[in-house]
Amino acid sequence: xxxxxxxxxxxxxxxxxxxxxxxxxxxxxxxxxxxxxxxxxxxxxxxxxxxxxxxxxxxxxxxxxxxxxxxxxxxxxxxxxxxxxxxxxxxxxxxxxxxxxxxxxxxxxxxxxxxxxxxxxxxxxxxxxxxxxxxxxxxxxxxxxxxxxxxxxxxxxxxxxxxxxxxxxxxxxxxxxxxxxxxxxxxxxxxxxxxxxxxxxxxxxxxxxxxxxxxxxxxxxxxxxxxxxxxx
Amino acid sequence: xxxxxxxxxxxxxxxxxxxxxxxxxxxxxxxxxxxxxxxxxxxxxxxxxxxxxxxxxxxxxxxxxxxxxxxxxxxxxxxxxxxxxxxxxxxxxxxxxxxxxxxxxxxxxxxxxxxxxxxxxxxxxxxxxxxxxxxxxxxxxxxxxxxxxxxxxxxxxxxxxxxxxxxxxxxxxxxxxxxxxxxxxxxxxxxxxxxxxxxxxxxxxxxxxxxxxxxxxxxxxxxxxxxxxxxxxxxxxxxxxxxxxxxxxxxxxxxxxxxxxxxxxxxxxxxxxxxxxxxxxxxxxxxxxxxxxxxxxxxxxxxxxxxxxxxxxx
Amino acid sequence: xxxxxxxxxxxxxxxxxxxxxxxxxxxxxxxxxxxxxxxxxxxxxxxxxxxxxxxxxxxxxxxxxxxxxxxxxxxxxxxxxxxxxxxxxxxxxxxxxxxxxxxxxxxxxxxxxxxxxxxxxxxxxxxxxxxxxxxxxxxxxxxxxxxxxxxxxxxxxxxxxxxxxxxxxxxxxxxxxxxxxxxxxxxxxxxxxxxxxxxxxxxxxxxxxxxxxxxxxxxxxxxxxxxxxxxxxxxxxxxxxxxxxxxxxxxxxxxxxxxxxxxxxxxxxxxxxxxxxxxxxxxxxxxxxxxxxxxxxxxxxxxxxxxxxxxxxxxxxxxxxxxxxxxxxxxxxxxxxxxxxxxxxxxxxxxxxxxxxxxxxxxxxxxxxxxxxxxxxxxxxxxxxxxxxxxxxxxxxxxxxxxxxxxxxxxxxxxxxxxxxxxxxxxxxxxxxxxxxxxxxx
Numbered sequence: 001x002x003x004x005x006x007x008x009x010x011x012x013x014x015x016x017x018x019x020x021x022x023x024x025x026x027x028x029x030x031x032x033x034x035x036x037x038x039x040x041x042x043x044x045x046x047x048x049x050x051x052x053x054x055x056x057x058x059x060x061x062x063x064x065x066x067x068x069x070x071x072x073x074x075x076x077x078x079x080x081x082x083x084x085x086x087x088x089x090x091x092x093x094x095x096x097x098x099x100x101x102x103x104x105x106x107x108x109x110x111x112x113x114x115x116x117x118x119x120x121x122x123x124x125x126x127x128x129x130x131x132x133x134x135x136x137x138x139x140x141x142x143x144x145x146x147x148x149x150x151x152x153x154x155x156x157x158x159x160x161x162x163x164x165x166x167x168x169x170x171x172x173x174x175x176x177x178x179x180x181x182x183x184x185x186x187x188x189x190x191x192x193x194x195x196x197x198x199x200x201x202x203x204x205x206x207x208x209x210x211x212x213x214x215x216x217x218x219x220x221x222x223x224x225x226x227x228x229x230x231x232x
Numbered sequence: 233x234x235x236x237x238x239x240x241x242x243x244x245x246x247x248x249x250x251x252x253x254x255x256x257x258x259x260x261x262x263x264x265x266x267x268x269x270x271x272x273x274x275x276x277x278x279x280x281x282x283x284x285x286x287x288x289x290x291x292x293x294x295x296x297x298x299x300x301x302x303x304x305x306x307x308x309x310x311x312x313x314x315x316x317x318x319x320x321x322x323x324x325x326x327x328x329x330x331x332x333x334x335x336x337x338x339x340x341x342x343x344x345x346x347x348x349x350x351x352x353x354x355x356x357x358x359x360x361x362x363x364x365x366x367x368x369x370x371x372x373x374x375x376x377x378x379x380x381x382x383x384x385x386x387x388x389x390x391x392x393x394x395x396x397x398x399x400x401x402x403x404x405x406x407x408x409x410x411x412x413x414x415x416x417x418x419x420x421x422x423x424x425x426x427x428x429x430x431x432x433x434x435x436x437x438x439x440x441x442x443x444x445x446x447x448x449x450x451x452x453x454x455x456x457x458x459x460x461x462x463x464x465x466x467x468x469x470x471x472x473x474x475x476x477x478x479x480x481x482x483x484x485x486x487x488x489x490x491x492x493x494x495x496x497x498x499x500x501x502x503x504x505x506x507x508x509x510x511x512x513x514x515x516x517x518x519x520x521x522x523x524x525x526x527x528x529x530x531x532x533x534x535x536x537x538x539x540x541x542x543x544x545x546x
Numbered sequence: 547x548x549x550x551x552x553x554x555x556x557x558x559x560x561x562x563x564x565x566x567x568x569x570x571x572x573x574x575x576x577x578x579x580x581x582x583x584x585x586x587x588x589x590x591x592x593x594x595x596x597x598x599x600x601x602x603x604x605x606x607x608x609x610x611x612x613x614x615x616x617x618x619x620x621x622x623x624x625x626x627x628x629x630x631x632x633x634x635x636x637x638x639x640x641x642x643x644x645x646x647x648x649x650x651x652x653x654x655x656x657x658x659x660x661x662x663x664x665x666x667x668x669x670x671x672x673x674x675x676x677x678x679x680x681x682x683x684x685x686x687x688x689x690x691x692x693x694x695x696x697x698x699x700x701x702x703x704x705x706x707x708x709x710x711x712x713x714x715x716x717x718x719x720x721x722x723x724x725x726x727x728x729x730x731x732x733x734x735x736x737x738x739x740x741x742x743x744x745x746x747x748x749x750x751x752x753x754x755x756x757x758x759x760x761x762x763x764x765x766x767x768x769x770x771x772x773x774x775x776x777x778x779x780x781x782x783x784x785x786x787x788x789x790x791x792x793x794x795x796x797x798x799x800x801x802x803x804x805x806x807x808x809x810x811x812x813x814x815x816x817x818x819x820x821x822x823x824x825x826x827x828x829x830x831x832x833x834x835x836x837x838x839x840x841x842x843x844x845x846x847x848x849x850x851x852x853x854x855x856x857x858x859x860x861x862x863x864x865x866x867x868x869x870x871x872x873x874x875x876x877x878x879x880x881x882x883x884x885x886x887x888x889x890x891x892x893x894x895x896x897x898x899x900x901x902x903x904x905x906x907x908x909x910x911x912x913x914x915x916x917x918x919x920x921x922x923x924x925x926x927x928x929x930x931x932x933x934x935x936x937x938x939x940x941x942x943x944x945x946x947x948x949x950x951x952x953x954x955x956x957x958x959x960x961x962x963x964x965x966x967x968x969x970x971x972x973x974x975x976x977x978x979x980x981x982x983x984x985x986x987x988x
Contacts, residue, residue, distance in 0.1 A: 048478040073481055114618045122704075122828055123413060123430055126836040127471030127490050131704060132826050136837030137936040137946055138474045139495040139506050140483040143837065164474040164482060167426045187618060194635070195646055195820030196305050203705065205937050207821050208843025211653040215811050216661065219584050219654075220577075222807045226323060226800045227577035263570075264795060295639060304642045308817005311643075315810035322803030330795045337572040338787045339773055342675065342902045390745075391733040393726040398735050430833055441736050444833030461833050466852065466871050467711035467736060469835035490837045491708060492853045493936065493946065506947065508852060510859030510870040537736070538715030539859055539869035540725040 024094030040098035054101015060156035105155040109182035117184025132201040273328035280321035287314035402442025403433040428473035441537040463489035465509035574776035574790040581662040587808040588655035595648040604630035605747035624829040628702040647816030669906040677890040696750040707830025716875030850933030851878040913972035920968040921961035
């Protein structure tokens with residue numbers, strides 16, 4: 001009984017998936033064309049062309065929830081993804097078909113060199129993303145932390161340079177180096193915190209908070225306890 | 233056998249025996265005021281001491297255990313708790329077991345006019361044989377002062393204080409090749425728009441303020457530009473390059489220093505767009521050699537690194 | 547046994563009268579008088595843990611290749627100093643505990659000094675005859691700033707290097723003599739000659755601890771000579787006599803208890819809360835930087851000053867006279883130091899009060915001082931907070947550039963507002979007290 005229900009659910013899902021796959025165009029028309037134009041050429045003052053974005057760009061912007069954007073003037077940030085998996089695939093395929101953009105990269109980071117990745121990250125990324133990838137600030141924009149970025153998204157971002165991020169082609173960072181870089185970012189999500197509670201890996205800022213809010217307040221409390229009036 | 237018995241008796245006495253009151257000299261009046269005993273508080277203190285000793289022993293045990301995950305945490309916890317328990321014991325002692333005295337004590341005399349006068353007199357009278365007191369004091373001070381200056385002189389050996397010309401020197405001169413992180417020459421054709429590159433002088437130390445460059449390619453007709461990577465404000469590395477994906481709604485390209493967010497315009501000779509920097513980022517003129525690689529076409533357009541008195545603004 | 551010991555010591559030192567006096571020395575009983583002790587115990591722990599750290603630290607910046615248990619740095623070119631700290635953190639048993647405890651103790655040391663100083667300032671404890679004691683304390687505070695900065699810098703991680711670059715730039719920015727001074731200290735252009743690291747090291751482990759210890763000894767000697775101040779609490783507490791708990795047996799278990807509590811808090815933090823994980827920051831190279839780099843909290847006011855300053859150099863023609871970092875990095879702390887140092891003398895002159903004071907004032911009793919002090923603290927605090935504007939932007943989404951403008955204006959306006967509000971509150975509190983006292987049946 002349960003099994004048959006499960007099977008029928010699955011087939012229903014599969015069916016709806018194929019139904020949507022054919023619908024990449026209408027999804028695009030409904031969600032993207034207002035700013036990017038009906039043919040993906042972009043609209044002046046609103047949004048850039050998607051002709052060169054490719055599957056890579058579409059995959060990145062849609063799976064991070066950067067797009068669609070309510071107001072084209074706002075700074076995109078990671079939000080809830082609005083589409084189902086089949087819808088995403090359909091949209092990505094459709095956007096990729098608009099021009100001659102790059103495919104989705106598949107970093108092989110599991111055996112890559114974390115040490116080389118750290119060097120690359122320091123040289124190319126730490127200035128904005130902070131050395132343990134906790135995000136930061138650049139004049140005029142906020143830089144996201146990379147804790148929720150998947151290996152694919154990291155690779156996509158490096159290759160494509162979304163929003164204010166510079167773009168690094170294979171000439172600047174080879175595919176092999178990109179694997180190392182991804183390996184480091186993956187490492188930085190859960191680095192070696194042998195010192196204990198990591199305070200978000202933000203350094204002196206939270207350390208100062210702990211000094212005042214925890215240590216200093218605790219000891220002021222101890223002082224008041226110790227010096228309670230003798231007479232009372 | 234008797235020794236064991238003695239030992240046991242001694243232990244029992246230590247644990248349960250009360251001190252016999254006032255075996256000492258009965259004649260002297262009390263200095264510390266009297267109070268009533270508090271057996272319960274004593275028990276608490278004993279318990280706390282035992283627990284503190286246990287924690288301290290645990291520290292030693294954790295230290296000895298080699299393969300303990302999060303050893304730092306266990307060590308800190310054991311030692312911290314041990315101190316904390318002792319601290320609580322002291323608090324109990326302070327509040328329950330030590331007599332609550334409130335004493336008054338006169339403040340020391342604010343001053344001692346007689347002694348002051350005597351001291352003054354001693355100094356004055358000791359000098360009564362000098363006839364030219366002022367001159368001698370002046371000469372003496374001069375001698376001691378000069379000697380002090382002489383004593384400080386060797387401090388000048390600390391550094392080449394007067395040789396500030398060193399500050400102007402950088403490894404960059406006409407013809408010096410730009411190399412990347414791996415020491416490879418940088419081909420002009422490999423420098424792409426919307427990206428940024430760190431370059432170093434070939435065959436020179438990278439750990440000089442004058443060495444690192446940040447190289448970007450601007451949209452035509454501007455082309456490749458290179459700037460000193462060291463901020464003119466406070467010497468940090470200008471390691472942020474923001475570039476718009478869609479220039480119509482996003483901020484223009486800029487080089488930014490992460491220390492105090494001085495923001496420089498690479499399209500306008502490194503002009504300061506925002507932040508505390510007082511002068512532009514020095515630019516390095518470039519040319520492309522016969523092999524298509526980037527080379528310096530001369531020195532920087534301004535002094536690199538933080539400013540000092542006498543630095544030319546541009 | 548006690549009698550034997552006392553006799554032994556007295557016969558050899560003649561110290562019995564002194565010890566007898568010391569045991570019955572009177573400590574006024576108020577919690578705020580213990581804040582200075584917290585700083586003292588931090589200092590003791592700093593010395594103890596610091597000595598341990600010196601046994602493992604290598605004060606050389608010469609390059610070496612790291613090969614050790616921390617994989618992400620395997621094969622990296624690092625300085626010997628940095629490598630030795632990695633070794634201490636990863637391979638020396640209890641090494642990381644000691645290092646983290648040392649760093650937490652440094653943070654708390656300065657926090658305790660600041661709290662202690664606020665108490666001294668707002669109760670008028672610095673007045674004659676204790677102005678010198680206050681000055682010695684101020685000297686310790688500023689020595690501790692420098693001491694902490696050197697400790698932060700010695701490790702030679704990425705944050706150290708960025709901090710040193712800023713320190714170098716600030717030294718350079720001093721008008722006329724800056725470049726000479728920086729070259730003298732660093733032994734050459736940044737990052738300096740090979741001698742610079744041993745110099746920092748000896749300053750951190752010998753010279754400055756000695757300075758602080760000397761100031762501390764003088765500070766405590768003068769406190770003991772003049773006795774503590776006290777609040778006016780009963781008819782017994784007067785300008786002529788001090789009322790409180792004797793050193794022994796009353797105060798001793800309290801002080802020892804507080805000392806143990808300070809150690810407990812610091813070792814618990816040292817073991818359980820990670821501080822300055824230098825392996826994550828990586829080594830410093832001149833061309834590297836990270837976003838969100840911050841100094842330890844006690845120098846936050848300086849980074850705030852550096853960031854708030856509008857971007858200009860004072861020039862003569864085309865030549866720089868006063869580089870920008872001078873204002874935030876030199877003039878600002880110097881102004882703070884001067885205001886604090888001259889305050890007791892200024893107040894005495896303005897108030898025409900040359901008397902001895904053993905009784906404290908409650909903050910409300912002196913509305914002018916309290917209001918000016920509050921305004922001053924507000925000013926410094928605003929600049930301090932502005933130093934973390936970038937993190938506030940990331941955290942709360944408040945635009946950094948807008949923040950800079952808000953802080954610039956607030957630093958000028960808010961202290962004035964705080965002054966008037968505080969003065970009013972003080973006066974109202976006093977009026978309310980008078981009213982209550984005069985009310986029949988209260």
